[in-house]
Amino acid sequence: MLLLPAIDLMAGQVVRLKQGRVTEKTVYSGDPAEVARQWETIGGDWLHLVDLDAAFEGSSRNLASVRAICQAVTIPCELGGGMRSKTSIRAALDAGVSRIVLGTRASESLEFVRDMCLAFGDNRIAISIDAYNGLVATNGWTHRTDQHASDLALAVQKAGASTIIYTDITTDGMLQGPNFRGLSLLLSLLSCQLIASGGISSVADLQRLNAMPRLHGSIIGKALYDGHIKGDLRSVLSPRES
Template sequence: MILYPAIDLKDGQAVRLVHGDMDQSTVFNDDPAAQARAFVEAGCEWLHLVDLNGAFAGTPVNAAPVEAILKSCPVPAQLGGGIRDMATIEGWLDKGLARVILGTVAVENPDLVREAARAYPGKVAVGIDARNGKVATKGWAEETDVMVTDLAKSFEDAGVSAIIYTDIMRDGAMGGPNIDATAQLARAVSIPVIASGGVSSLQDLTQLKDTGVIAGAISGRALYDGAIDLNAALTALKG
């Protein structure tokens, strides 16, 4: 199971939100590229980047720090937030991003997901953010009537590389991930599922790994706070 350290970008800084609330943000580093390099030096194999402003604006906002990270870090990175058309997808992949994460557009324009996945095999992931089992969009500000599993299954034949599943009520709250719901989703689809939201201890990571069906886990606040030692976590997940 791969551990993805998260760098959430707001106003050019690396922050963490609580329950996705932009008004409840904590700045952890005003130099996101330096933070990314620290994660890479600790041994991480991937980076997970989120353009928080972009998720609300519907277009990339924190391009400069993302580009700085891509230029200075040798490991692959995936990015979500504000990626809602083919031109933006192509632009990011041309700049060296390994994988784009399509969230809101996966609900509003699923044909774009299919088109992008065909055009760029292995480089398109779907981000499914859920509140009480239903998909939320536009930076988690809008809740839909779409069920998580239904949305995931609709992309079974699309060629997407991964599903990043976030339980919004767990995100940034250090209360542990929704392991049961994540494992249930992973068993329902053949697409690799990455857990996000609430991963706050080494025990959380080992429990996710022990399900045998979850391909990866994203953690942010716990790495910044020191609740998870990145070196110890990477060693445990390789064991």
């Protein structure tokens, strides 16, 4: 199982939001590149970057920070947030990221998913599905739909997506454990790579995720920043790694 430390960017700072609420923001650093180096040093396989300004407002103010992060580390980076056009995707790839994460736009248009996978390669496009009580949420989690996350996952897989990131909003930033039931359901339905996000609070959570057959990776956020998970990340996993 791959480990993907998260770096959420807002106005050039590294922040964390509780359940996606800007009113509950914690600023951790004004030096995103240094944070990136730290997460690489402790064993991150990828970095999961999120441009929160772009997610909420539709336009990025953090590409300079993204570029600095990509230049500071040797592990690959993926970027989500505001990736709603071919132009924004190309700009992010030019900044050095290895994979783009499509969220809101993917839920709006399967044709867009298909076109971007064809244009850039399915290995450079991941689909983020954010869910609240099993239903898809979009636009930086501010809009909740009546579409089931599992239905969207199957649809984007059919459209060509080879990687899906599933975030349970109710667990994100709460340090109460991931939604294992939701992940198990998706793993039973999908053949593409699935990455878990939200709720990881401890080494025990990581070990339980690592034991789930076919789970491709896990994104770790608040548990790292608040010190609930420390030291060499690779050392906490059993031999199923990767």
